[in-house]
Amino acid sequence: MNAASRSVSVKDVAARAGVSLGTVSNVLNRPDRVSDPTRVKVETAMRELGFVRNESARQLRAGHSRVVAYVVLDAANPFFTDVAQGVELSAGLADLWLFICNSNNDAERERAYLDLLQQQRVQGILITPVDPDAEHLREVAGRGTPLVVVDRTQQGLDLCSVAVDDVLGGRLAVEHLIDRGHTQVAFIGGPLSIGQVRDRWQGAQQAWADAGLPPESLHLITTSALTVVEGRGAGERLSGLPSRRRPMAAFCANDLLALGLLQQTIGSGRRVPDDLAIVGYDDIEFASAAAVPLTSVRQPRHELGRTATELVIDEATNPAHTHTQVTFTPELIARTSTLG
Amino acid sequence: MNAASRSVSVKDVAARAGVSLGTVSNVLNRPDRVSDPTRVKVETAMRELGFVRNESARQLRAGHSRVVAYVVLDAANPFFTDVAQGVELSAGLADLWLFICNSNNDAERERAYLDLLQQQRVQGILITPVDPDAEHLREVAGRGTPLVVVDRTQQGLDLCSVAVDDVLGGRLAVEHLIDRGHTQVAFIGGPLSIGQVRDRWQGAQQAWADAGLPPESLHLITTSALTVVEGRGAGERLSGLPSRRRPMAAFCANDLLALGLLQQTIGSGRRVPDDLAIVGYDDIEFASAAAVPLTSVRQPRHELGRTATELVIDEATNPAHTHTQVTFTPELIARTSTLG
DNA sequence: ACCCGCAGTTGAAACCTTTCAAAGATGCAA
DNA sequence: TTGCATCTTTGAAAGGTTTCAACTGCGGGT
Structure with missing residues (x-):
C-alpha cells in the first residue's frame, strides 16, 4: 500500500x-x-x-541462506537449461530457490560470480566450469561453500561431481554406425581441449578398434567450437572430399554441430541418411524436432541436475559428508537420421 | 586455506x-x-x-544490493536467454550482477520468486510475467522494488515496460506472404489468451483486410501451446484439409511452432516453400539453422534486455524517474522457407 | 492455599559490516 | 617552537532480524 x-x-x-x-x-x-x-x-x-x-538481516542472524545457485557455461544451450530444470525440481523439495548465473564461457565472469555467491553465503553452488581443474573451484569449497561440479570430471577426488560417461557415449554412437554397416565414419568435434570432446573421440576410437576396423577409415574433423555454424562448415569440408574417400556417416560431438551438418547436407541436395548418416550428442529437444529427426546420445539431464542438488545439500547439512563422484550412463536414441 | x-x-x-x-x-x-x-x-x-x-551484513548496513534479477517465463526458450544476454551486458556496465529465475509459466512460482527477491532487496527486478496485469506485480513496485515488465504490455501506465509491437509484427508477416502471391493463408498459434498471440493474429487480420482479401481465406488454427510438438500437430491438421481449401502458406505465432510445422511438412513428403510457405516469429538461432532456413519476424532481443535494464536502473537511482513504456519495431527476415 | 507445569510472551544480545565524527600523526610555514 | 592543514586511523553506533533465557498468567492437582 x-x-x-x-x-x-x-x-x-x-x-x-x-x-x-x-x-x-x-x-x-x-x-x-x-x-x-x-x-x-x-x-x-x-x-x-x-x-x-529483510532477507539480509534474516540471513545475517540466522546464518543460513535459502538459495542455491547454478553457474552455467552457456545459458543459450538447451542442455544446461534442462539440467537446471532438474535442479529446480529437487531444490524445491528442500525449500530452496534456484538462481541461475551465466558465465558465458568466460573464466573471469565465472570467477566473479563465484566470489559474489560466496559472499552471499548461498547454501551451495552447482557449476559447469570453464576449466574443471581451476584453482578457484577448490578455494571456494575450501572456504566452506558447498560446491558440486556438473557435467565435468576433474582430476582430484576433492570435490563432488556428477557427470556422464562420455567415453561410453562415444562408443555407443560409433558402435551403432558400425552395426548399420558403415566402414567410413567421420568424427566431427572440437576443440580437443574440451574434455568432453576428447572423451567422446576416444570412445569412438575404442569402438572402431574393437570392431577390427582400420584406424585410417575413422576420420577426425576438428571444429573450433560446438555450434551450428561450425557444423555447417564441417559439412562443407566433408562435401569437398573425393567421393571414394568420403565417409557415409558422421558422429558429431554435440547436437548443435549435428544440426548444422544436417542443414548443410540437405541444403546441398544430398539426403539423410541415404547419402550421409548422422549421429549427434545430448539429445536436446531440437534433435527430435529437426527436419530429419536426429539419432543422438542422450544424457540424463534431469537426473544430472537432481543428483547434483542432492549432493550439494548433503555437503551443506551432513557433517559426515564425503565427496562423491557420480557417473551416469548415456543412452543411444536411434532416429531417422541413421535408420532411414 | x-x-x-x-x-x-x-x-x-x-x-x-x-x-x-x-x-x-x-x-x-x-x-x-x-x-x-x-x-x-x-x-x-x-x-x-x-x-x-559477508554480503548480508554489507547490504544490511550499506542499504543497497549489487544484483538485478530477471524472472523468465521459460528458461528453455532461446528467446528469453537472448534477452537475458542483453540484460547481462548492460547490467555489467553498472557493476550489477544478474540472477536468472525461471517461473516456468507458473504463477505460483513467479509470485514466490518475487517475494524472495523483494526480501533480498535486489536493486531491481525484470520480469516476463505469466499475466502482465496480475495484482502482485503492482504490489512489488508499490513497495519500492523497481520493476520492469519485459516483452509484455499491460493495461495501466503505472509500470515500466519494454515490448515489441506484435500487431505490426503480424502485419509484416502476412504482408510478406501476400507479396509472394498467397491468397490462402493459415495463422497458427494459441492459446488466444496469450496477449502476444492475440496481437499477432490481429495484425495478420489487418494486413489481410487492407489488401482487400476475404476474411474466410485467412484460416485460424489454434494450438494449446507454443511448442514444437503443437506445431507438428497443426501440420497434421493442415494436411487433413481438402487440397482445394488447403492454404499454401502459414504464419506461426512463434518459431517453435514453425519448426514443428516444418518438420511435419517435410516428413510427410511435401516441400517448403513450394507446397507450403512458412513464416515464424522470434527469429531464434535455430530458425536460420533449420533444414529449410526459416523466414521469421525478428524482435530486437538484446535491445529489449538492454533497455529494460536501463529503465530499472533509472527507477532505482533517479528520484525524478517516471514510468515509461518502450515499444520496439519488429523486422521481417526473409529466408528460404518463403522465398524458394 | 500452595505448588507445578505449561503455553504464550518478552527484551536484550548477537550476527557482521559500513559509516562518520573525532582523534592522532605528519609536514610545512611562520 | 607553534599553529595549521592534510592525510590516516580509530571506535562506537546503526542497520533489521533471530535466538534464548527469563518472565507472566493460568488451570489443575493436592
Whole structure:
C-alpha cells in the first residue's frame, strides 16, 4: 500500500500490533508457538504496513541462506537449461530457490560470480566450469561453500561431481554406425581441449578398434567450437572430399554441430541418411524436432541436475559428508537420421 | 586455506593485521584513503585468513544490493536467454550482477520468486510475467522494488515496460506472404489468451483486410501451446484439409511452432516453400539453422534486455524517474522457407 | 492455599559490516 | 617552537532480524 518511505521493519509491525519484537519474529518463523488471536493481530499489521522481511538481516542472524545457485557455461544451450530444470525440481523439495548465473564461457565472469555467491553465503553452488581443474573451484569449497561440479570430471577426488560417461557415449554412437554397416565414419568435434570432446573421440576410437576396423577409415574433423555454424562448415569440408574417400556417416560431438551438418547436407541436395548418416550428442529437444529427426546420445539431464542438488545439500547439512563422484550412463536414441 | 571453522570476519582480519575495524572496511570500500603499507598489511591478512566479505551484513548496513534479477517465463526458450544476454551486458556496465529465475509459466512460482527477491532487496527486478496485469506485480513496485515488465504490455501506465509491437509484427508477416502471391493463408498459434498471440493474429487480420482479401481465406488454427510438438500437430491438421481449401502458406505465432510445422511438412513428403510457405516469429538461432532456413519476424532481443535494464536502473537511482513504456519495431527476415 | 507445569510472551544480545565524527600523526610555514 | 592543514586511523553506533533465557498468567492437582 504505502510507498518506500523507509522500509517497514519488525519493530514497526510490533508497535502497530501492540506486541513485542520476539512475537513478530515468532509469527514469521514458528507460528505454532503463537496464540491465534495474537497471530492474527500481527498478520494484519504486516498486511496493513506492507511489511517485507529483510532477507539480509534474516540471513545475517540466522546464518543460513535459502538459495542455491547454478553457474552455467552457456545459458543459450538447451542442455544446461534442462539440467537446471532438474535442479529446480529437487531444490524445491528442500525449500530452496534456484538462481541461475551465466558465465558465458568466460573464466573471469565465472570467477566473479563465484566470489559474489560466496559472499552471499548461498547454501551451495552447482557449476559447469570453464576449466574443471581451476584453482578457484577448490578455494571456494575450501572456504566452506558447498560446491558440486556438473557435467565435468576433474582430476582430484576433492570435490563432488556428477557427470556422464562420455567415453561410453562415444562408443555407443560409433558402435551403432558400425552395426548399420558403415566402414567410413567421420568424427566431427572440437576443440580437443574440451574434455568432453576428447572423451567422446576416444570412445569412438575404442569402438572402431574393437570392431577390427582400420584406424585410417575413422576420420577426425576438428571444429573450433560446438555450434551450428561450425557444423555447417564441417559439412562443407566433408562435401569437398573425393567421393571414394568420403565417409557415409558422421558422429558429431554435440547436437548443435549435428544440426548444422544436417542443414548443410540437405541444403546441398544430398539426403539423410541415404547419402550421409548422422549421429549427434545430448539429445536436446531440437534433435527430435529437426527436419530429419536426429539419432543422438542422450544424457540424463534431469537426473544430472537432481543428483547434483542432492549432493550439494548433503555437503551443506551432513557433517559426515564425503565427496562423491557420480557417473551416469548415456543412452543411444536411434532416429531417422541413421535408420532411414 | 583453513576450513569453515567459524567464518572469518573483518574483526579477525583487523586483529591479524594489527589495525582497527574501520581500516579494514576502508581497504574494502575506499582503498584510496588507506596508506600503501597499511593496505598491503590488510590485504595480506585477508589472503592468509581466507576472508570472504559477508554480503548480508554489507547490504544490511550499506542499504543497497549489487544484483538485478530477471524472472523468465521459460528458461528453455532461446528467446528469453537472448534477452537475458542483453540484460547481462548492460547490467555489467553498472557493476550489477544478474540472477536468472525461471517461473516456468507458473504463477505460483513467479509470485514466490518475487517475494524472495523483494526480501533480498535486489536493486531491481525484470520480469516476463505469466499475466502482465496480475495484482502482485503492482504490489512489488508499490513497495519500492523497481520493476520492469519485459516483452509484455499491460493495461495501466503505472509500470515500466519494454515490448515489441506484435500487431505490426503480424502485419509484416502476412504482408510478406501476400507479396509472394498467397491468397490462402493459415495463422497458427494459441492459446488466444496469450496477449502476444492475440496481437499477432490481429495484425495478420489487418494486413489481410487492407489488401482487400476475404476474411474466410485467412484460416485460424489454434494450438494449446507454443511448442514444437503443437506445431507438428497443426501440420497434421493442415494436411487433413481438402487440397482445394488447403492454404499454401502459414504464419506461426512463434518459431517453435514453425519448426514443428516444418518438420511435419517435410516428413510427410511435401516441400517448403513450394507446397507450403512458412513464416515464424522470434527469429531464434535455430530458425536460420533449420533444414529449410526459416523466414521469421525478428524482435530486437538484446535491445529489449538492454533497455529494460536501463529503465530499472533509472527507477532505482533517479528520484525524478517516471514510468515509461518502450515499444520496439519488429523486422521481417526473409529466408528460404518463403522465398524458394 | 500452595505448588507445578505449561503455553504464550518478552527484551536484550548477537550476527557482521559500513559509516562518520573525532582523534592522532605528519609536514610545512611562520 | 607553534599553529595549521592534510592525510590516516580509530571506535562506537546503526542497520533489521533471530535466538534464548527469563518472565507472566493460568488451570489443575493436592
